[in-house]
Amino acid sequence: MSRELLTALREQVRRIERRAIAMHGTTPFGLAAIDRALPGGGLARGALHEIRGTAGDEEDGALAAAFAAIILGRLLAAAAGIVLWCLPRPDLYGPGLAACGLDPARLVLVEVPRDADILWAMEEGLRAPGLVAVVGEVGTLAAVASRRLQLAAERSGVTALLLRRWRDAREAARERNLPNVATTRWRITALPSQPPPIPSLAGRGGSGGWLGVGSARWRVELLRCRGGAPASWQMEVADATGSLSVVAAMADRPAPPIHAVASENLRRSG
Amino acid sequence: MIDAAGRRLIAAVNPSAVAAGLAPGMPLADALSFLPGLATALAEPATDAAALRQLAEWCGRYSPWTAPDGSDGVRIEITGSAHLWGGETALAADLAARLDRRGFACRIAIADTLGAAWALARFAPAGDRIAILPVAATRAGLAALPVEALRLDPAAVQGLRRVGLKRIGDLAAMPRAALARRFGETVMQHLDQAQGDLPEPLSPLGEIPVRRVRLSFAEPIADPADLVRATERLAADLVTRLACEGAGARRLDLAFHRVDGRVERIRLGTARPSRDPHHLAALLTERLDTIDPGLGIEDVILAAFAVEPLTVEQFHLAGASGGVASGEDIAPLLDRLGNRLGLDALYRLEARPSHIPERASVQVAPMLSPADAQGRDPPGRPPRPIRLFTPPQPIEAAWLLPDDPPFRFTWRHRSHRVARADGPERIAGEWWRLDASDCGDAVRDYYRVEDQDGCRFWLFRAGLAGGDHWPRWYVHGVFA
Numbered sequence: 160m161s162r163e164l165l166t167a168l169r170e171q172v173r174r175i176e177r178r179a180i181a182m183h184g185t186t187p188f189g190l191a192a193i194d195r196a197l198p199g200g201g202l203a204r205g206a207l208h209e210i211r212g213t214a215g216d217e218e219d220g221a222l223a224a225a226f227a228a229i230i231l232g233r234l235l236a237a238a239a240g241i242v243l244w245c246l247p248r249p250d251l252y253g254p255g256l257a258a259c260g261l262d263p264a265r266l267v268l269v270e271v272p273r274d275a276d277i278l279w280a281m282e283e284g285l286r287a288p289g290l291v292a293v294v295g296e297v298g299t300l301a302a303v304a305s306r307r308l309q310l311a312a313e314r315s316g317v318t319a320l321l322l323r324r325w326r327d328a329r330e331a332a333r334e335r336n337l338p339n340v341a342t343t344r345w346r347i348t349a350l351p352s353q354p355p356p357i358p359s360l361a362g363r364g365g366s367g368g369w370l371g372v373g374s375a376r377w378r379v380e381l382l383r384c385r386g387g388a389p390a391s392w393q394m395e396v397a398d399a400t401g402s403l404s405v406v407a408a409m410a411d412r413p414a415p416p417i418h419a420v421a422s423e424n425l426r427r428s429g
Numbered sequence: 430m431i432d433a434a435g436r437r438l439i440a441a442v443n444p445s446a447v448a449a450g451l452a453p454g455m456p457l458a459d460a461l462s463f464l465p466g467l468a469t470a471l472a473e474p475a476t477d478a479a480a481l482r483q484l485a486e487w488c489g490r491y492s493p494w495t496a497p498d499g500s501d502g503v504r505i506e507i508t509g510s511a512h513l514w515g516g517e518t519a520l521a522a523d524l525a526a527r528l529d530r531r532g533f534a535c536r537i538a539i540a541d542t543l544g545a546a547w548a549l550a551r552f553a554p555a556g557d558r559i560a561i562l563p564v565a566a567t568r569a570g571l572a573a574l575p576v577e578a579l580r581l582d583p584a585a586v587q588g589l590r591r592v593g594l595k596r597i598g599d600l601a602a603m604p605r606a607a608l609a610r611r612f613g614e615t616v617m618q619h620l621d622q623a624q625g626d627l628p629e630p631l632s633p634l635g636e637i638p639v640r641r642v643r644l645s646f647a648e649p650i651a652d653p654a655d656l657v658r659a660t661e662r663l664a665a666d667l668v669t670r671l672a673c674e675g676a677g678a679r680r681l682d683l684a685f686h687r688v689d690g691r692v693e694r695i696r697l698g699t700a701r702p703s704r705d706p707h708h709l710a711a712l713l714t715e716r717l718d719t720i721d722p723g724l725g726i727e728d729v730i731l732a733a734f735a736v737e738p739l740t741v742e743q744f745h746l747a748g749a750s751g752g753v754a755s756g757e758d759i760a761p762l763l764d765r766l767g768n769r770l771g772l773d774a775l776y777r778l779e780a781r782p783s784h785i786p787e788r789a790s791v792q793v794a795p796m797l798s799p800a801d802a803q804g805r806d807p808p809g810r811p812p813r814p815i816r817l818f819t820p821p822q823p824i825e826a827a828w829l830l831p832d833d834p835p836f837r838f839t840w841r842h843r844s845h846r847v848a849r850a851d852g853p854e855r856i857a858g859e860w861w862r863l864d865a866s867d868c869g870d871a872v873r874d875y876y877r878v879e880d881q882d883g884c885r886f887w888l889f890r891a892g893l894a895g896g897d898h899w900p901r902w903y904v905h906g907v908f909a
Binding site for chain 1: 758766775776778779780789795833843883885907
């Protein structure tokens with residue numbers, strides 16, 4: 160009797176915690192290691208997710224954009240509609256997106272320099288029917304703005320991806336650790352690639368000292384996850400297709416400082 | 430009065446000054462000598478012209494075809510709009526009453542031709558504030574007016590008067606050839622225009638709308654809620670008219686005529702022709718906060734420019750490859766975004782068959798249906814970055830051998846040690862294009878490099894190592 164009650168209560172708590180998931184479902188990454196760490200077995204649709212890079216990429220936003228493109232590719236494969244991508248500068252490159260598995264033809268871009276306008280455009284997009292997801296590259300984000308986006312996403316079922324892109328180191332330092340209400344928060348760090356089996360063209364050069372560039376390696380950290388635990392993985396991204404594969408799982412372990420890992424990795428790769 | 434060549438001349442006079450014998454053009458000194466108590470003010474032609482233009486714009490409530498005329502008149506083309514006011518007489522009465530209320534002295538004339546109306550307004554017998562020449566009575570109506578009424582220059586008028594041609598009727602009765610020979614073609618042209626034998630087009634102040642709906646208020650409105658209601662009602666009216674024609678509006682102009690004569694406007698464009706009353710009303714009301722109603726608004730006019738045929742076919746923005754059609758229409762969203770952020774802010778990326786990186790992906794309007802995937806990556810092409818900087822950003826680089834990538838470079842005050850590199854990929858300019866020079870040097874050698882932390886950059890060297898110029902290095906993009 161009491162056991163049944165307990166199960167019922169647990170179920171109730173789970174439902175409250177996973178409100179968005181219960182409402183709009185999830186989209187799996189297709190990687191068992193990541194999907195296991197996410198409640199509902201995938202990324203919650205109709206919720207706000209934050210993605211950011213590290214170091215120089217906090218300004219360039221290349222890693223965050225690529226990770227977002229991989230997610231969007233999966234969302235678009237499962238649903239009809241388009242994606243609205245709001246960005247402050249016209250530097251998103253179509254062929255690069257295509258290489259991450261996102262068809263640029265299903266993307267409408269909104270280019271406005273001000274954060275406030277980007278947030279406004281995102282919210283309008285989250286309210287409109289016919290969209291699969293809304294992406295915004297935002298520098299300064301007030302907690303109340305993130306709550307508005309999360310609520311709008313919950314209401315419409317449109318997934319919101321927030322790419323954090325800071326204009327300078329000062330803004331990065333101020334914003335990096337501020338709390339917000341995003342359902343998941345991801346941090347992507349570049350790791351040195353492993354040498355490819357074939358020596359690169361540059362390697363043939365007279366100096367001969369050049370190693371070729373291999374497939375991109377990332378440390379993907381799930382910093383925060385509503386209804387789940389933080390986790391971290393090492394992944395490899397195939398150049399042409401943007402398909403992810405997990406190289407080493409580090410789930411359920413606190414993320415070590417980036418530099419330690421990087422240097423350790425360098426040593427290992429020789 | 431005006432300052433002219435050191436003398437002060439009288440520019441304009443009021444009725445009591447006319448009664449005292451003053452006239453425009455008279456030196457001020459003369460006028461003061463026999464009317465010492467004369468009150469004078471300096472003429473401000475620019476301000477007057479601006480006020481006249483504003484008045485012409487205000488007259489837009491009667492017809493879209495309005496324009497200032499000279500320095501003291503406004504032309505209004507009321508063909509086709511007089512019936513909305515209950516006929517020409519009622520329109521003229523309404524205009525006179527409103528101008529009175531605003532403190533303008535006026536003379537109003539309605540005639541078949543611009544020339545005849547001009548003549549009547551200025552030379553009709555005194556006491557007639559409103560002169561209406563019935564249809565097809567132009568010649569008879571003009572006959573009694575003096576020749577000055579033909580908008581002639583003073584020299585021509587003097588010449589005509591000297592030979593005894595004082596009235597337009599006298600002139601019209603004379604043989605044309607002789608007149609033209611003696612007084613020039615202009616006189617005949619003005620006569621013909623006034624009589625309707627020669628056309629005289631009116632160039633309106635602004636663009637002429639295709640469809641136009643108007644709402645007038647006996648009591649001026651100023652309450653925001655009333656403005657919203659008026660906007661919604663007009664949008665519904667306009668849509669009804671557009672629906673009859675199977676058309677949708679691409680550009681709209683909502684004009685608020687204030688009681689003080691100023692006209693406040695909201696202009697907007699839509700991503701594609703629309704005749705959804707709720708959508709149009711929402712776009713307009715969103716911008717209502719930019720409207721200052723002043724002391725009140727007496728007329729609201731909604732005009733549609735650029736009307737395009739609207740088919741019932743649903744728009745779908747589909748990936749050519751995926752073949753997935755969106756069930757919902759995203760045009761309303763794009764309109765809302767475009768009207769606040771500018772339609773230029775919205776675009777899609779489309780692949781183009783060019784090997785110049787910045788030309789391989791171009792921005793196109795979001796509502797154009799996607800072209801066939803023609804710019805697919807050629808097989809075996811080296812990877813492309815996810816962010817591309819336009820223009821490429823110069824870096825400081827250090828390299829050893831001519832065809833080597835740099836071993837170290839500095840960009841945005843950060844120093845990067847190159848650990849791995851691929852390349853070079855040589856991209857030559859499209860020399861057959863006229864503007865090929867705008868992409869810098871004709872030949873670029875691209876390298877994909879990875880720094881000590883694993884960050885990847887797309888660098889290129891402009892110019893050949895053995896060339897005339899010292900090569901320069903740029904970062905063109907970043908890889909994920």
